Amino acid sequence: MSRSVVLNMLLSSQGGFVSGEDISRSLNISRTAVWKYINELKEMGYVIESHSRAGYKLIACPDVLWPDEISLGLDTSIIGREIVHFLSIGSTNDKAKELANNGCREGLIVVAEEQTGGRGRLGRQWVSPQYRGIWMSVVLRPDIQPMEAQKLTLLSALAVSNAIEECTGLKVDIKWPNDLVVSGKKICGILTEMSAEVDKVNHVVIGIGINANMSAEDIPDELKDKATSLAIELGYNVDRKNLFRYISRNIDELYTCFINANQWHDLMVEYREKCINVGRRAVISKGDVSWEGMVTDIDDDGALIVLDGHGEKKRIISGDVSI
Ligand code: BTN
Structure with missing residues (x-):
């Protein structure tokens, strides 16, 4: 201190x-x-x-997210009041879950310069080279039903997209539920993990991975046509410390709205505006099954509403959606 x-x-x-x-x-x-x-x-x-x-x-100053520096001027009420930093770690989500299980305070952020076992959705690997991204996880302890946890996924996507837009001026779209996309390519992924009982959430960990200063060489060949970084799009490296503060503030703002006031509907209006899926065809995949349909809406619980080939409305709450 x-x-x-x-x-x-x-x-x-x-x-x-x-x-x-x-x-x-x-x-x-x-x-x-x-x-x-x-x-x-x-x-x-x-x-x-x-x-x-x-x-x-x-x-x-070094380009390192030392808590001593990134916490300066961070005027949040819940998010990032405590920050735990690693130069290298397996996965910030795993560390955050461990700390949450040990009773850490709500809003704690685990941030690392590098992840050696970064995890993505659906069991995928998340490439997280040292000093090139923002690899962070936030511990939340909302008083909600487990069914509502999906809302936190959408809230985080909206908050992080707003943060990146404010910090860089780039236009950031959301691909349901929580991929952030710039010029059609993925720039950020969010992995939400929950510990819950039947009718009570113990904690939720929101893992955020932003390809901030990755060069084209840092992006694996098989992802080159699907993924990009802020530096590639902007043509210069971003200030990761500043970006970290924008992210923390934006999550703090939307999370405070979510828990204190009934502003969920307004957040969903904003989410729908940014979501590129609505009004477009999509391929929905779950396990080995894939089908195509027309996305007509996202309901207030965050589920994707898709018209299948038989004109039947389906409500999608999880799975992979490609456009
Ligand atoms: C996705 O598949 O789109 C989600 C990627 C989430 C990656 C982040 S990086 C920080 C946190 N720690 C992890 O191991 N994963 C998440």
Whole structure:
């Protein structure tokens, strides 16, 4: 915490020197403690110039999602009040589920620079190279029926698409239920996992994977025609720290609406506007069975309404939908 305040002072001085005395007075800590924090920050990759009289000057920040930095200015009420960070991990969803089972607070975020066993929907692998994406999982503890959990999937898709749009200016569409698409190619996937009893949700983990700064070479050959990254679309690398904050704020805003007020209908109106499936034909696959139909609507519970070849209305709550 104090280290984060020292970092904040250095960042706020905008390239100027901050004296050791000022830091030690503001935090009510010794000059040795200040020196210790400065050294820790240097070890984390911050380039800091030290001058015996002038103090400390921040020269450069590493492209790492250190909680000390990404939590600065994060004015959320629930999401990201606690952030756990890993340079490398198997899967942030697995870690988040472990922490949730051990009673962690609602809104905790697990974020990693790299996942060695990143998981996608339907048992697929999720490629998560180091420093190239946002690989994060959020723990929620909503007081809802298990049947309603699908709403959190749609809410997250809407929140993350809004976040990416606000942060980058790109237009982000949603492919039901929660793939985010830019220019027809997938840029983000969301994996929702729930622990529940018959009539009670224990926790929900929302795993978000954004192809932020992946280059064309980072995308596996078999996915090249289906997936892209923000950097590929924009032509430059995005500030992952900023993007992380946009995502946390947007999820916080929509989740707070969801639990505090009955604004679900309004969220669904916005979701439908962004969803590219409505009014188009789609192939619905579940297991070995595939069929084609016309998507006519998404109901307020988040189910896809599809007219099959016999003109019969089907309500789809899970499965793979391709267009
Ligand atoms: C999909 O198949 O579209 C969902 C992909 C979800 C990937 C994210 S990355 C962070 C979190 N940890 C995981 O192992 N998976 C999710």
